[in-house]
Amino acid sequence: MKGILKLAYKLVVNDKSKFTALLAGITFAVFLMMFVTSMFGGVMNHSAATVINIGAPIWVMDPSVENPLNTVGIPDYVLDAVRSMQGVKYAVPLYSGSALLKLSDGAYQPAMIIGLDDTSLYGRPELIQGKIQDIYAEGGFVAVKDADFPKLGNPHIGTEFELNDHRAVVVGIAKVSTSSLFGLPTLYTTYYRCLQYIPNPRYTISYVLIVPQSASDIPRIKEQAKALGYLALTKDEFIGRTVDFYIFHSGFGMNLLIITAVSFIVGLSVSGQTFYTFILENLERFGALKAIGTTNRELVSIILFQAAFTSLTGYGLGVGLCVTLIGIAKLRMPEYAAMVTAFSVIVPFLMVVVITAISSYFGVRRVLAIEPFEIFRG
Amino acid sequence: MLRTAIHASGLVKWFGEGEAKTTALKEVSLEAFFGEMLYIVGPSGSGKTTLLSVLSGILRPNAGNVSVEGADIWTLDANQLADFRLNKLGFVFQDYHLFPRLTTAENVAIPLILRRIQWDKALNDATKYLDIVGLHGKAELPPLKLSGGEQQRVAIARAIVGQPDILIMDEPTASLDGETGRAIVGFVRENILNDHRCIVIVTHDSRIYEYADRTLEMEDGRLTAAKKVQDEN
Ligand SMILES: Nc1ncnc2c1ncn2[C@@H]1O[C@H](COP(=O)(O)OP(=O)(O)OP(=O)(O)O)[C@@H](O)[C@H]1O
Ligand SMILES: [Mg+2]
Numbered sequence: 001m002k003g004i005l006k007l008a009y010k011l012v013v014n015d016k017s018k019f020t021a022l023l024a025g026i027t028f029a030v031f032l033m034m035f036v037t038s039m040f041g042g043v044m045n046h047s048a049a050t051v052i053n054i055g056a057p058i059w060v061m062d063p064s065v066e067n068p069l070n071t072v073g074i075p076d077y078v079l080d081a082v083r084s085m086q087g088v089k090y091a092v093p094l095y096s097g098s099a100l101l102k103l104s105d106g107a108y109q110p111a112m113i114i115g116l117d118d119t120s121l122y123g124r125p126e127l128i129q130g131k132i133q134d135i136y137a138e139g140g141f142v143a144v145k146d147a148d149f150p151k152l153g154n155p156h157i158g159t160e161f162e163l164n165d166h167r168a169v170v171v172g173i174a175k176v177s178t179s180s181l182f183g184l185p186t187l188y189t190t191y192y193r194c195l196q197y198i199p200n201p202r203y204t205i206s207y208v209l210i211v212p213q214s215a216s217d218i219p220r221i222k223e224q225a226k227a228l229g230y231l232a233l234t235k236d237e238f239i240g241r242t243v244d245f246y247i248f249h250s251g252f253g254m255n256l257l258i259i260t261a262v263s264f265i266v267g268l269s270v271s272g273q274t275f276y277t278f279i280l281e282n283l284e285r286f287g288a289l290k291a292i293g294t295t296n297r298e299l300v301s302i303i304l305f306q307a308a309f310t311s312l313t314g315y316g317l318g319v320g321l322c323v324t325l326i327g328i329a330k331l332r333m334p335e336y337a338a339m340v341t342a343f344s345v346i347v348p349f350l351m352v353v354v355i356t357a358i359s360s361y362f363g364v365r366r367v368l369a370i371e372p373f374e375i376f377r378g
Numbered sequence: 379m380l381r382t383a384i385h386a387s388g389l390v391k392w393f394g395e396g397e398a399k400t401t402a403l404k405e406v407s408l409e410a411f412f413g414e415m416l417y418i419v420g421p422s423g424s425g426k427t428t429l430l431s432v433l434s435g436i437l438r439p440n441a442g443n444v445s446v447e448g449a450d451i452w453t454l455d456a457n458q459l460a461d462f463r464l465n466k467l468g469f470v471f472q473d474y475h476l477f478p479r480l481t482t483a484e485n486v487a488i489p490l491i492l493r494r495i496q497w498d499k500a501l502n503d504a505t506k507y508l509d510i511v512g513l514h515g516k517a518e519l520p521p522l523k524l525s526g527g528e529q530q531r532v533a534i535a536r537a538i539v540g541q542p543d544i545l546i547m548d549e550p551t552a553s554l555d556g557e558t559g560r561a562i563v564g565f566v567r568e569n570i571l572n573d574h575r576c577i578v579i580v581t582h583d584s585r586i587y588e589y590a591d592r593t594l595e596m597e598d599g600r601l602t603a604a605k606k607v608q609d610e611n
Contacts, residue, residue, distance in 0.1 A: 001494070002497070003491040003494065003495070003496065003497045003500065004491060004492065006491075006497055007480070007484070007488065007491055010479065010480055010484065011477060011479055011480065014479035014480070015479050282477070284473070284475055285475050285476075285477050287475075288469075288471060288475035289488070289492075290460075291436055291463070291469055291471075292463060292464065292467075292468075292469050292488070292489060292492070292536075293460045293461065293462075293463035293464025293465070293467075293489070293492060294460065294464075294492055295456075295457050295460045295461075296456070297457075298492070372431075372436045373427075373428075373431045373436050373437040375471065375475065376427055376430070376431050376436060376471065376548060377427050378471070378472045378473050378548075378549075
């Protein structure tokens with residue numbers, strides 16, 4: 001069989017123009033598919049940045065919250081109620097919102113403000129400069145050093161700015177694992193200071209964060225939150241809800257679907273078509289092989305091998321191309337929102353498998369249908 | 379004593395149904411022996427290719443049977459038939475059906491590779507057979523770099539590389555000019571035919587009749603005469 005597959009390999013690879021077209025089709029389709037899913041992965045990651053960075057195991061929110069960028073205030077009594085729930089080790093409030101800063105040079109800059117529970121500072125970021133206790137100092141804010149950090153004028157400890165006529169000062173520089181989307185710099189301060197500095201609607205708590213006594217308490221906590229009229233989600237569930245929101249309630253899902261369809265059609269029409277033409281061109285010779293004693297099984301193996309070999313090579317090239325381009329883009333723009341995830345590698349692979357299956361199906365059908373007698377008659 | 383290579387009796391083959399039914403073989407019986415070059419001649423449409431296909435396990439007859447070296451081939455299943463063709467027969471088609479993207483040696487090696495002979499050895503043998511058919515030094519060329527006569531020689535090398543007992547040739551000279559055709563069949567007669575091999579040739583080409591040991595004439599699905607054209611032994 002090894003020799004037969006070597007023959008199969010030579011037949012397809014030696015046909016340089018067709019082989020190139022086959023590879024180009026698959027490579028392009030895989031690249032497109034992987035690129036858009038990586039983009040999606042990156043955006044999802046960034047849009048769930050607050051959830052990932054704060055890292056609380058359970059998040060209580062208003063049931064109408066669909067993603068971390070749009071919060072709905074929760075009344076204070078909910079925090080008290082949650083604290084007295086069974087299975088809750090402790091619970092803290094979190095403020096998350098945006099505000100307009102006036103920088104020292106007079107320019108206005110919108111920013112994302114996160115207010116941590118005053119007593120515990122639960123969810124605080126890792127500081128690379130300064131001391132976290134200084135967050136309690138008059139007007140103390142911690143600036144996050146991410147891609148949008150320069151928009152604050154590359155502040156250092158002691159840099160001052162204004163927030164709704166309140167004086168604010170940078171007391172620390174932090175780093176986070178995931179920077180947020182849409183180009184807003186992020187500042188951390190205390191929950192109480194958010195209430196003072198930022199004009200707020202009636203209810204001010206964005207989320208109640210819960211640390212359960214144990215993982216087995218989670219279902220019970222969820223039920224109790226539900227009875228209260230609120231939604232308690234684990235960290236992963238909240239990220240999943242964010243992804244769902246973008247897929248189903250934003251244009252993103254539709255775009256993803258369109259690109260999927262386009263890359264599938266490109267892959268199938270360029271590569272599938274080329275492969276089929278390749279089979280047709282060699283049809284009589286396959287018939288002659290049949291006449292001299294090749295079994296149907298061997299012929300099917302030849303075609304499947306050819307299809308699989310070209311597809312996998314094209315897949316490899318497509319993935320390589322995509323990783324390289326994203327890598328280059330990230331070198332130039334450190335927070336470029338594309339992330340190669342398992343999803344963005346598996347989805348194009350599945351697509352390639354389907355394209356291969358379809359094109360070899362038609363090729364196999366044609367080859368099995370040849371009557372060697374017809375070849376003989378010429 | 380002549381040993382029987384192929385024995386066929388009562389072969390009937392028709393195509394289509396009702397109005398469109400054509401009977402291509404009408405009770406054909408024949409015998410072919412080792413050591414002979416048997417010709418089947420006759421007008422176009424008389425059923426020669428059909429007969430050759432039935433004899434070689436490519437086309438199943440509606441009635442009658444074929445035994446090759448004593449074994450009834452039409453009782454075999456599809457895989458056994460493929461095996462039989464691969465191991466016992468060599469085919470030379472009217473069109474050569476060479477793969478243009480393989481070298482001539484790789485084309486010739488195909489029957490060996492199908493028999494699971496190791497790649498390098500198969501190519502070695504193929505090159506030897508290319509030498510035998512007079513294509514020394516052309517092993518690495520693609521078939522399209524060769525002339526028509528040379529391509530037919532490649533096809534012959536492919537047919538004999540597995541040392542088949544029976545060589546089946548359908549109009550082997552149809553795409554060649556007279557001289558080349560004669561040269562090739564003469565070459566086959568001189569170098570390929572031996573006491574352990576039977577060669578069956580279907581042809582229209584009167585210029586090669588002289589090489590036949592025996593000629594069967596076909597007309598309208600029947601064998602009309604069997605005559606010994608010439609005795610070279
Ligand atoms: N698949 C088929 N369907 C219908 N009729 C067929 C088929 N194959 C062959 N025939 C008919 O059977 C008859 C014999 O055909 P065959 O090809 O055996 O003739 P031949 O003697 O080889 O002719 P030629 O010298 O032109 O090659 C012809 O009348 C042909 O039309
Ligand atoms: Mg014919």
